[in-house]
Amino acid sequence: MTVMSLSKALNEGMRKAMEDDPKVLIMGEDVGKLGGVFRVTDGLQKDFGEDRVIDTPLAESGIIGTAIGLALRGYRPVCEIQFDGFVFPAADQIITQLAKMPMRSLGAIKLPVVVRIPCGGGIGAVEHHSESPEAYFTHTAGLRVVACSNPADAYSMIQQAIRSDDPVVFFEPKRRYWEKADIDTSTGDWWTPFDKGRVVRPGTDATLIAYGPMVKTCLEAATAAEDDGRSLEVIDLRSLNPLDQPLVMESASRTGRVVVVHEAPVNNGFGAELAARITERCFYRLEAPVLRVGGFSTPYPPSKLEEHYLPDLDRVLDAVDRAFGY
């Protein structure tokens, strides 16, 4: 067992993947000597060389476009997008090429490209450094989309993402990079498959569904709700595409009340998909409509206002109250 921060866990996960498979490459802006602006790739260039850990020119479309080419040649590129708000110059390569090429080739082509994106707010940053763009990618067929919420998952999920023959958009909750946990690096026996969700706190009265940075917030809310005599179940979705429907539906049917929480705007956010699917599958088991807590239908505000924009314990509990009001 080793205590690791979430960012270190990702680092160790990538290191392991690079040791296991010489085809694994790291590429992105400042990932080499600097080790990335969040130090997630710290030391990798030193140990694996400049041919495997590539500081690219400053162009995101170029990063993903050339990663596709490298993948066509048998490599497994792990691309770092420096911040969520800077993935958009690469949107064309991700959406029109990366997501669709395997299908166009009738399966002849596999594109094992991982696109790592530090996501979410809460770190007092300037514009474009606090976005939650997951719904753009879950809306695009052909991409697996996952989000880790804690160090152990970060460690196992990044390795599974790299091993996957599908393109994976991998969200990392940047405000949780420094959170620490004990990780068993000696075996993979404890790993949860990276396309499955997990109940991280069992409960009976209502289900909170979250992923990435909001899992911790929901766990705190569940603890606080206990004082009010409410038993909240918390699901860490982990994978947004594919969605672990059996897990979600079982919990929703059992508790009858569901609140979905994410940082991204509620309007057309991933929670809308969850709400619709849960309603379709569990309609007669629900005591209340599926409620959503998330960002407002506004651009991410300047950092002095982000505490109001981001869902917090109070906003989550407020939604829980409303769910009990039906």
Place this chain on the structure above:
Amino acid sequence: MTADASRGAQAPPELVQLLTPEGERVEHPDYDIDLTPEEVRSLYRDLALVRRVDLEAVALQRQGELGIWASLLGQEAAQIGSGRALTDADMAFPTYREHGVAWCRDVDPLKLLGLFRGVNHGGWDPKEHNFHLYTIVIGSQTLHAVGYAMGIQRDDATAATIAYFGDGATSQGDVNEAFIWASVFNAPIVFFCQNNQWAISEPLERQTRIPLYRRASGFGFPGVRVDGNDVFACLAVTRQALKNAREGQGPTLVEAYTYRMGAHTTTDDPTRYRVASELEAWKLKDPIERVKAYLFKNEHADQAFFDSIDAEADQLGADLRRRCLAMPDPRPLDIFDHVYSEPHPLIDEERAQFAAYLEGFES
């Protein structure tokens, strides 16, 4: 597998320079400038005051009053030289580091702090200053600048635009598209690239194998490399390029060869990726010291002048600090303002809901 381009403090031969690091006036076959002692003193004042604004901002960040700050240290001459070349009718499109240009466009430095303090995302009216909002997404603004220039063309106006960007930005698709648009439409624009040798931790060789100014020829317009630490040369070269643009001769790429003397931003740690000796070499080319030396040498200014500038800088710094600390925080409901120019029902609904939610805490 890495191309090696020469880089460093050694001035390459093609560099336009009118004032040496020692403060000697030198001639250049293509560019000249005739400045009165008064004008040189005024440039010195600009340089010294923007450096002071920058230092104060760094200090404010260190004390937790700003979230982050992108320092212009070392790039004062490139920004003041090019900024003072602009006429009122010209339009500037900055990155996030153009505090010196903002100064030339009469944008209150406090407005710049607002963005870095997290009070707003911009905060000044671009039309009022002909200085666009800061752009953080690398390279985007170069296309806006070209479009604006195409508008100037269609209005038959006598004006030009100037687009600021860094060496790293030259790799972005947007910047290369901007070059193509400007070239094809002969847009009245100056592309002003401050090559400060670094894009965060990546040295220039990660972006290019040839000197950046030479890229212009491939796009079909002239490129020139100017000593970015020489305010005279930056002024002369930018003035000429803007004049050419206004007179219908289309775009120019100006590569201001300079150095980012500080960290990329206050959250960056340059010791991880560059050697201290590089900074020492560039310190000898400081953009402000050479103007001071020139003024002294030619007896265009005495100690009393420099003392008075120092006093003015102290005053400016103290005043900026005071006003920064007094800056009101935005109110929670401001989140919903200005998202659309016309009324929007969902915004109204969410604003009302959030107002009610907040009231719940008061009762």
